[in-house]
Amino acid sequence: MTTRQDCQALDAADPLAPLRQQMLLPPGVIYLDGNSLGAMPVATSARVQQVLTQEWGQDLIKSWNTAGWIDLPTRIGDKIARLIGAGPGEVVVADSTSLNLYKVLTAAVRMIKADAPHRTAIVSERSNFPTDLYIGQSIAEQYGMRLVLVDSPEEIAAHLNDELAVLMITEVNYRTGAWHDMAALTHAAHEAGALTIWDLAHSAGAVPVDLTGAHADFAIGCGYKYLNGGPGAPAFVWAHPRHADRFWQPLSGWMGHASPFEFTPDYRPAPGIRRYICGTPPVLSMAALECGVDTLLAAEPLGGMAALRVKSLALTELFARLAEDRCGALGVTVVSPREAERRGSQVCLALKPPLEHASYAVVQALIERGVIGDYRAGDASRLDQVPHILRFGFTPLYVGFADVFDAVEHLHQVLTREEWREARFNQKAAVT
Ligand SMILES: *Cc1c(COP(=O)(O)O)cnc(C)c1O
16 A cells, blocks of 8 residues: 555655746645646746736837737747647647637638548547537538547547548547547548547647657647646647648638738738737737746756656556545546556546535535545436546646645545535536
8 A cells, every 4th residue: 555655755756846846836735627727837927927017018019029929829839839749830829729629620621622522521529528519510510511429439430431521539538538549540530531630638738749740630729728828828729731831721810911010901821830820919828828838848858748747647547546445445436547558647536326426516525625626527328428527637747646645535534524415515616
């Protein structure tokens, strides 16, 4: 049995442990929700303050040039590229994940329409994050295509045929943490003559990603999760250079124009990925996002994402094992994949009947104890879903091994003391 002392020893020997100093975490909090909203970097406050007081307050509109505001989408894009196996000049930061998906899925569908109009299926997983499915529905309707949803990763193979237009997959599932093999699926989709779109919302900054190595076609991802960009931070978008110049993305705003400051009446897309920018960048949010991305780049001298992945796997394996050992007899099961190569940076637990309906309240009781995870509902009638999930994200940048140990002990106490029965833990808030 692993003891707390064992975990403290692991922390003491962890070469990545000092990276935690970059984050502002309230004392007494074990933050296991960095997969939903990353923690705040220490640097962010002063940087945003500088943008406010100096760049905006003093230098006013000159800052578009003097402070480089205009370059923020490409400058931060280049930094994110280093985390996802993309090259410089291949990624821009803009808009939200939902909007960027709209852009790349439309671009992919337009390309397929031109090259292979008989292909009409956009395939995704029913368990994908809802916004991806909703955007997919809208585009399928608009272009006379079908959004086909599969109920298991294995079922994807049945759709690798000459009707497949686009395979639209979230690399790490937001609910279960299950990780797809991007290179293998991309290869299979290409063999079938289709294009791929990868949502990296739960991958960028969480697991090593190699878009170039996987020969992927398009990718999008989120700034406020593992990239620590702050609530509602802008998102990023990547198109393989072989596609970036090919079709206009549909949101042809002036900032994606080849020469925005010529103010011409006709749209002429900028070369490459810059055309995926739509309007004026949100400078304050971008400044915060850059601080977040920098916290991950700070790991580069220590081995970068590969080293973070090793730690992440050790953390998630430890959590899953301790949860089973300490809380298995209390009805806790691990529903994330136990095989390392199939798991992202989170572990989801479920409670066996009759406790399953206490799942939300158990998470609330943990939060009151300072262990912040979240609860994800689901549809009990669906084969692909465990309906009540207790979700815990392990951000290797700032979560340690003793945190894992303590979190499981808190869970043990919440269950043995039946704290979840208290009425205040059973009031559903607007955001779960
Ligand atoms: C978090 C997440 C999003 C979020 O989209 P927004 O436009 O930022 O609200 C989209 N897709 C996936 C897979 C996510 O996990």
